[in-house]
Amino acid sequence: CSSNLENLNKNTKDPDAVSGESLFTGAQKALVDQIVHINVNENNTKLWSQFLQETTYTDESNYDQVTRTIPENLWSAIYKDVLKDLDEASKVITKTTYTSPEDQNTNNKLMIIEIMKVYAYSHLVETFGNIPYSEALNIDILSPAYDDGLTIYKDLIDRLSTAVNSLDINNGSFTLEDNIYTGDVDAWRKFGNSLKLRMGMLLADVDNTFAQITVESAIADGIIMSSNDNTHIHYLTSAPNTHPVHNEVILSGRKDFIAGATLIDIMNTLKDPRRPLWFKTVNENYVGGEIGSPSSYSSHSSLSSQVTAADAPGVIMSYSEIQFLLAEGAARGYTTGDTAENHYKNGIISSILEWGGNNTDATDYLAQSTVDYNTLITTSTATTPWKEVIGTQKWISLFNRGPEAWTSIRIMDYPVLATPTEAVSGFPNRYTYPIVEQTINAANYNAASKAIGGDLAETKLFWDKF
């Protein structure tokens, strides 16, 4: 018998300690992967935004969230693979003793992590509504309670302001571990303020005063003012670090996705110059699949090679998007530095340019009465005309940006989407809670379900008043 028997119990193949920076790298990629994905098991928002359609297995185009346990996959990715790792990263970095001058960068690293955390949480709130927050990320609480969505959201904005204001642009932060900005602190400051702007705008219908203060302070602190500052991860050309869309469409060789008729029909009407940048033609036409019905792959437009490139940027925030948010703010009477019309134009032009279109395309496009802001505002029959005008162009420009486009549709209520032919629910205003929460966190699930007005796809979230 051995008195040191316990010494056998060693794991010689997995590390018991890693650097906080490497955890940050892993979490950052996991987060962007989840946002930009089109895998039907992970993220259905590009289908729900009716940019894309499924060819044969149209369940997700028809709003089926249950069969493939999609909400669980998203929930799991954000909490477990993103938030937990970010949380651990900041703990490790805080504890690590760096040598000078590297130690001067510690606070910036922690603040960048904090900004990423706020972003990840905001995505969960915008997707589910109430979520575990104050009791989350604590393994000693196996049944975490759900907090009120609006309360969380305002707290997140608070945390974001604190983090952004603590960034010190005179010091460095991460280097190659940051696959978005390579540690450029000023760029992170602009992203943080832009995120604050976006989050503030989302509260306009529920708390206009708070929204206005938030938006205006974000603008004052410095937001993204050029496409060069866009926030995107740099995917690589070799697996497994290629763009998730590339994995789904090219590596997989599958023929599951085609353009959705809703997007194609609108773009065809507007003679949109971005069509060839995004889609392939069929007999020199752009053809979208009927929403919710089976469609053949070969007779409909599929994604362009630019969209499906291995190292296509994984975008989570862009100048074009900011301009549309500012247009919305201006339309609501906020001080944004310019008119709604000009922001609207900037948004369209920068979208076309970001995708590789040229200025002539943009000018011609804007010159059309079907695109011109003032013409449309006067002809719109919508109750709030700017919602239709800005909403439609913002939605187009958010192509390939599933969650952001879906959120835009929910807040602006334009464009009017098709009802899928075999829809299993009304338009999904949220992801239903994961089935696993029903089974293993039942009491808190039931309370949250009741608090938000029922755990249904159609339930409107707190910020979605109209």
Added chain:
Amino acid sequence: QEKTISGIITDSSGLPLPGATILIKGTSSGSSSDFDGKYSISAKQGGILIFSFVGYTTQETPINSSNTINITMKEDTESLEEVVITALGVSREKKSLGYSTQKVKGDELTAVKSGNFVNALSGKASGIKITKTTNMGGSTNVLIRGNTSLTGNNQALFVIDGVPISNRNTNTRAQQQAQGGNYDYGNAASDINPDNIESVNVLKGAAASALYGSRAANGVIMITTKKGKKSKGYGVTINSGVTFGSIDKSTFTKYQNEYGAGYGPYYGDCECLYLNNHIDINGDGIPDTSVPFTEDGSYGARFNPNLLVYQWDSLDPDNPNFGKPTPWVSAKNGPISFFETPITITNSVSLDKAGENGSFRINYTNFDQKGLMPNSSIKKHNLAMSGSHDFNKKLHATGYANYIKTNGLGRNSTGYNDNIVSGFKQWWQTNVDIQQQKDIYFATRRNITWNPSSSNDLTPIYWDNPYWTRYENYQTDERNRFIGNTSLTYDLKDWLTITGRVATDTYNELQEERRQVGSVPTAFGIGSGIDGSINRNTVDSGYMRRDITATESNYDLFFNINKDLSDSFNLKSIFGVNINRNEFSRLTSATQGGISVPGLYALKNSKDPLALPVETVWKNGTDGLYGSISLGYKNTYYIDATMRKDHVSTLPKNNSTFYYPGISGSFIFSKLITIDWLSFGKLSANYAEVGNGASGANQLQDFFDINTPIGSASTSVSNTKNNPDLKPERTNSYEFGLELDFLKNRFGADITYYQSKSIDQIVGVRVSEATGYLYKIVNAGEIENKGLELSLSGTPIKADNFNWNVNVNWTRNRNKVLSLPEGLQTLQLGSFQGGITINAQVGQPYGVIYGSDYTYLNPENPIASERLINPTSGEYIKTSTSNNIIGDSNPDWQMGISNNFNYKNLSFSFLIDIQKGGSIWSLDQYYGLATGLPEETAFTNDLGNPVRNTLADGGGFINQGVNPDGSVNTTRIRADRFGAFGYRRGLPDKAFSYDAGYVKLREVALTYNLPESILKNSFITGATFSIIGSNLWIIDKSLPHADPESGLGAGNIQGYSVGSLPSTRDFGFNVKLQF
């Protein structure tokens, strides 16, 4: 007057019996037989000789004028002196035991060769639940007295000649969760060769197995191997058998034969909405009528032999039908003709001999199985040697060595996608002739599929040509294993021995999986999930290999005492030490992004840099001290006490040593009372505890995952939160037994009631991911098992030449989850496609199935209540939640009834195996009904019209139920498109949960022993011919189109069925010759 009488004493098989006693009745003078069974004795004519031998019926023969009396002794089959092998390989008289054990003879296991002897235990002992799969070489779940552990190993421990061996199952978590494209690699107990088994003894409760300590908490299957025997011939036994299988059609989809490919009226704009009429196929510039090639369902156009349609076989120039339309008819050769006749050939030869100083036995067995699927086989070489030697009167040695080489080829993939059978059952065109797929594959060796992307892009869209899958994307595996032990025993006194034993079980295994360039892309290789088996990337080609090595070593030293303290008291005692060490290593590596050179399956052929390999390496050990004392009084009262102390490596130092006791007693009341018809009666009772450490790799410390670097190093927090404060698990159990024999042992009954509680379990609980983790290792939870086991045996007819024996084994286990860790109410064991989860829930049995349910007019009493229907759609209103209990994987009870008829040298036996109740959820039905494959999707409706007609044309159907206001539903649902049945339109998960019960004719065997009179003059000493049938008839079942026994594989998750192979009726012939 005295004369000398001589003769030979043999057993029923003609072998000499040395040491038999011959006594002259009424005197004390006698003799005994020698090594060749010969005896001689002086006696008077007219006297009576009494022949006796332990284990045989005593015979009396009058002395007449002959000087020769040859005696054939008959085995006393119902002998109460039955000796059973208990823990550590120690034999005990069964009557003295205070706990339940049950013996199964080797013969009963070898009758039917299934490649996994464990399957043959089904129905042959009570208290044991065997759940097998239809996978070739697949794993078998062996549960004794129910699940005791929430998430740990619940499989019985396998022990050969007193030494534990590995029954590890290396299937990935993804396989167990029914994710597609994985294989069932079986469990290691299948290496045991039934030809080497003398008998199997099932130790059911903790009291029986306590001396094995921690690992025996789930019961023990004790295997005693055959030893060399004294024999008059050369000691050679040759055994040859062949078995053929034929598909049981009730376990495969019975297709509707009225409609072909498609998903609905979506493709054409003529009257033939269901066929495409837009594409010019033959190049004449005019659009033709063609099949919707891409659709893998059969909700299409009604067959019409006069209609000519361009089908898949018109597209490729190598096809005889290239450019030609063919009649629109149901395929002549459906998928069932894809399967081939499985053939299993087993040949074995053994040599055995025993002499004055020991015995020796060698066996070589060759097992060669060709599977049901094309290009599938399992081959095994099994070489075993056992021997014993007495160096002198006091020092004895024994040894056992067994080498096994197993090669698997083309195991069937399991789960949802990339599984040919789930394709056949869920996604298929009934117009496709499978033989044409075969012909074109063998003619071209290209992946020409029935499911091309379009008429001008012939690459497969969703499904490969099934022959391509079988011949190009096959797996192989090889396992080389050595099991051996040696022991030395020294007789210190005639009542005290000391034994030392060294044993090892070691194997290495290579599993290789392939995917040829040009296949439909699917999840393959290494993923980012827990063990690398989940979240795999989708690729069209690749190569993956797993290298596994495992070694278990056991070192034992123990004293054995057997002493009569007085005339009335007997003491038996064992005390000793066991040192157990385990090592395990697994390396999984795979190409990434596909392979570059087609058909070259090597890691260096990876298109992208190799995926990070997944490495698992661990060691653990247990040092055990144990002792037992058994006291017997007047062969009537027995009491046993055991104690074991374990020190395990897997727990923190302050919790790693623990003790557990057991006590049992029995009382043979028939010794005290005399009732004519009662020949034996015993009451027994016991209480025992078993402790257990953690299993596998380190669960005390936290570790991180390493990801493929992206620019710089990338890591993640592990999915599992480990626990530095673990304590041992404990199972407490008690049982009561009653054993009765009637009418001179013609009838017997053995009844056992048991109850066990497992507490402080080491559980990886599935937690809300909001905690940041997926699992947390904790110590808690409580499961209770209560059960009743009943074994009845009887000989209704016993005549000179004719015997009829009946054995009935009946088992009922009730399992309940009493509490879960940290206040959880539900522990999710598995999550599946269809929104199904399988769970442990407080207050419910282990393994309840959750999903969506119907809603009911009277929710208080759903069974009796009408189901609610939406009056607008006519569809059922299902629950929006998925946490409704829609099934329970535990059966109500199980029963095996075997009958054995002997007439002279002929014997006939059959076994009926019954499971009552239990649930199984079918993904095949969930999807298959929607895609219009099985016959129940094309019927004549209540209006007398085909249900698939449009509503305008009198089609459709009306769901039975009421609207929320209570009025009877009258809304008709259209059934002219995909999803009218199955998962798409209102049917909740509950609709696809079926009763898993069955009644099966499990085994039939007819055996003929060539009579002694014929063999007398040959060198052959025994010849036996058998005709065997297994699984001949599923007399009753509820699960449509599949075998309710066809689970995913061994493991804690049972009750989910997807794409399982059909089961086969097996017919075999066997010849056994001895000389």
